[in-house]
Amino acid sequence: MFQHHAQCHCGQVKIVCKGEPDFIVMCHCEDCQRRTGSAFNLGAWFNRSKIEISGLTKVYSRIEHDGIETTYHFCPSCGSSMYWDMPENTQMIAVAVGAFADPEFPQPTVSFYEHKRHVWVTVPEAIGRFTGSGKGEKITG
Ligand SMILES: [Zn+2]
Numbered sequence: 001m002f003q004h005h006a007q008c009h010c011g012q013v014k015i016v017c018k019g020e021p022d023f024i025v026m027c028h029c030e031d032c033q034r035r036t037g038s039a040f041n042l043g044a045w046f047n048r049s050k051i052e053i054s055g056l057t058k059v060y061s062r063i064e065h066d067g068i069e070t071t072y073h074f075c076p077s078c079g080s081s082m083y084w085d086m087p088e089n090t091q092m093i094a095v096a097v098g099a100f101a102d103p104e105f106p107q108p109t110v111s112f113y114e115h116k117r118h119v120w121v122t123v124p125e126a127i128g129r130f131t132g133s134g135k136g137e138k139i140t141g
């Protein structure tokens with residue numbers, strides 16, 4: 001089966017993902033901007049059974065705008081954001097798309113917190129766009 005390989009900046013944390021992600025979320029919320037140090041966050045969600053993680057991570061948990069707790073795992077050596085999951089749904093894990101450093105990685109399938117999107121960021125056509133998370137108001141797609 002095809003595998004996607006992710007790793008942190010220093011190489012201490014490595015993630016192997018078997019097959020393609022179930023969905024890929026682009027999030028423009030302020031918390032994701034601050035967490036990533038970038039204009040938006042990009043996470044590829046896989047079933048936990050398709051993922052192998054090696055290396056040590058530290059965690060930071062937050063309550064999202066929609067009330068869901070999320071735990072973010074990052075490399076304690078280089079600080080790279082690696083993956084995140086939600087205690088209320090432990091079957092799924094999001095892997096930071098940047099950690100694959102793969103220009104052929106599939107495009108986002110959904111876009112959250114569109115009202116916080118940097119004005120220059122272009123979202124792929126025909127994907128679901130929401131003002132909040134998936135629980136928010138759908139704009140298009
Ligand atoms: Zn690292």
Ligand SMILES: [Zn+2]
Nearest residue numbers: 027028029032
């Ligand atoms: Zn966000």
